[in-house]
Amino acid sequence: MRPTLCEDASASAACLAELTPTEPEVHGLVALMEIQASRTRARITSTGELVLLFDQNRTNGINS
Numbered sequence: 001m002r003p004t005l006c007e008d009a010s011a012s013a014a015c016l017a018e019l020t021p022t023e024p025e026v027h028g029l030v031a032l033m034e035i036q037a038s039r040t041r042a043r044i045t046s047t048g049e050l051v052l053l054f055d056q057n058r059t060n061g062i063n064s
Contacts, residue, residue, distance in 0.1 A: 001040070001043060001044055001050060003040055003044070006033075006036070006037060006040065007037075009033065010030070010033045010034065010037055013026070013029050013030045013033055014030055016029075017029075017030050039056075042056045042057060042058065043056065
């Protein structure tokens with residue numbers, strides 16, 4: 001997982017949404033990317049290793 005790349009993709013999608021405000025698919029893409037980004041801290045350890053879904057703390061977004 002590359003958080004910086006994810007942030008860049010989210011920013012690009014937000015720009016696209018501004019350019020095409022009447023396209024619901026674009027806004028759906030932005031929403032989906034924001035939902036995925038909200039779980040980033042739970043998906044990687046402090047050393048950058050991937051945490052499997054089963055091992056993630058899904059209560060507050062921070063690994064236990």
